Amino acid sequence: MKKNFRDEAWLEQSIIVLNGIGEKMLERFAKRSLLTLNDLLFHLPIRYQDKTRVVPISSLRIGDSALLTGELTQCKTHFARRAVLSCEISDGSGVVSLRFFHFNKQQVAGLTRALEQGKWLKCFGEIKRGRQSLEITHPEYRIIDQHQPIQVDETLTPIYPTTEGLSQLALRNAIGQVIEHLKSQIEPQEVQQGKACKERPCKEQVCDFLPLSIRQELQLPSLLQALIYLHAPPPDCPVFELVEGNDPYRQRLVFEELLAHQLSMKRAYQRQAQQYAYPLSLASKQSGQQQYSTQFLEQLPFKLTPAQSRVVAEIAADVSQSHPMQRLIQGDVGSGKTVVAALAALYAIENGFQAALMAPTELLAEQHRDNFQQWLEPMGLSVAWLSGKSKIKQRREALKCIADGTAQMIIGTHALFQAEVTFHHLGLVIIDEQHRFGVHQRLALLQKGQELQPNKELQLNKESQPGKAFYPHQLIMTATPIPRTLAMTAYADLDCSIIDELPPGRTPVETVVLGEQRRDDILQRVHQACLNGRQAYWVCTLIEESEVLQCQAAEQTYELLCSQLPDISIGLVHGRMKGDEKKAVMRSFKQGDILLLIATTVIEVGVDVPNASLMIIENAERLGLSQLHQLRGRVGRGSQSSACVLMYGSPLSKNGKARLMTLRETNDGFEVARKDLALRGPGEVLGTRQTGLAEMKIADIVRDQHLIPGINEVAQRIINDYPEAVDPLINRWIGKNRDYQNV
């Protein structure tokens, strides 16, 4: 390294102190947020290449990446669309062909000159099945002297996550220097024992923030040991275990990273819990006001399911506290979350507060508005509506009612947390389908509800003092239920309730998977169903995220189906239609005037038409499992038996087939989510709010789920017994600037 380090805190230094890092390099590293030596140290490899030994050709396996040597026995060039150079090397035990593709003849000529028959080659690459023998495309290679000992690496070669412009070589070089320095600074014995900082001054060391007693109890190696091992694994280490995450050194880091996330979320939870909120009393009647919640329950045409009642009771207990509720309701599609949300809103309203409900799409928000209007307005309550598409005049009117308190219930999309919205006295925030929102949006809405000057008339809280901030209670709903261990990580900052039963009288949806070539049969089936008075959805999908194209596809399908089924009344709904048009179509569908509704995936969430009992999803293979499950949840809401036809275009990929088969086999949202996680990973399934989990450096919350219950317990112990370790652990793994820890 260029300079002598100051001993303490040397890891905090800029990477500019390393050899080979100048201003230009600095910028490239910065793009990956690699600024300090410490950042480099915690930039962990995603996999490894083994160049520590030469593998005999006869023992190569397809899919391995391996180092091999051999004599060039053949070299041929052909000129197809591109110039191709094919060579063969043999080490006596077998033959491997090497293939190089090049765009111009000059490059090929150069290669041909270098790769002469009879020369010896050392090469590295991924082994594939070739036409006649095993094959490597574009191997790394070097001409060697057959009579000299073959040089191999001393450690496995780490492969780091990177971005364009930042090569593996540059990363390896820089990180290698840090590791070498660390190795040289510690006595070998110490690496083995891995002493913690507490026992000796943390000189240049990587501090081990994990308390020694916990480490000993769990028999975890020291942090430094683990880091050195992962960046430069010895040749005899079990590569497979290392990559699969089963290696004890890797597990040690996985453990610490998951722990840091757990701590961060638990702390966010605790910070929230230390805030003040107005307790909502369920018994007391404000001057002359009725118990809206009781009245609402009485007028509902059904009784709550036991699961709904249980969750309502959990909410009631939460909101009666003088700190904000932070509750997540997980419930499968159709489990009846909206009614539960309405009851919670009424608790707020009957205590003289406003309640706000935010939904991720226009259509879903409209559905909620219609429901709430129908439920609340007869009781003399007023529902305000705010969406990005509201006209200026309506918007102004709504804003006024929200600000002066005439509106008790406020429903909308993202528009709710925009600057010009001021709530009069917000007591409860409800967020539907939370995975569609970022954490920022949730926080923005909470901030809006914050009150610095508690309203005098409403000083229900005896402890309340002027100047103290009061926050609204919050209720979050999701229809993507996830397994419990995963929820412990993903939602560690929330209390979770589960609505684990569907309202009675639902018949499970029968799911059928059919190829596109059966379209005519399907059409007949839809026709017959409609003639029998049933209603159906026909959902159009597209690969591209483009809303425009998706809407065009829906329009085309609409025209086609209109001409194919002239005796059926058909409607069309998609995201680019005007609010009023959409609403009119949805209303006719709900009333049964439209029998067949052509739609894009806008109907995925929230649409509720109990009489619809048939759904066709075109090109179902293009959608994710959870999305398909959500869509399917639009049928099976009434008492008649329902069916969902997943129509696929060929060829169907293996993964695509796995998705469709899962849906055919189960109607259980938990099961679907489990499969979806396995197929797509947590980042995709849990959405934007959980990006922190998706971006973990080394842990994988699906693979490492089994660790979570233990980590949960350790996190609590650290908070209680070693509070000084909390910040350092979070800062190390998550950084200081992540939102959910600064709530």
Ligand code: ADP
């Ligand atoms: P989701 O959980 O998917 O948001 P909804 O709240 O939209 O489900 O409810 C789905 C349907 O079930 C609605 O038509 C709703 O009125 C109805 N529903 C809700 N709770 C019950 C119940 N306890 N008994 C009968 N029907 C119910």
Ligand code: MG
């Ligand atoms: Mg819903």
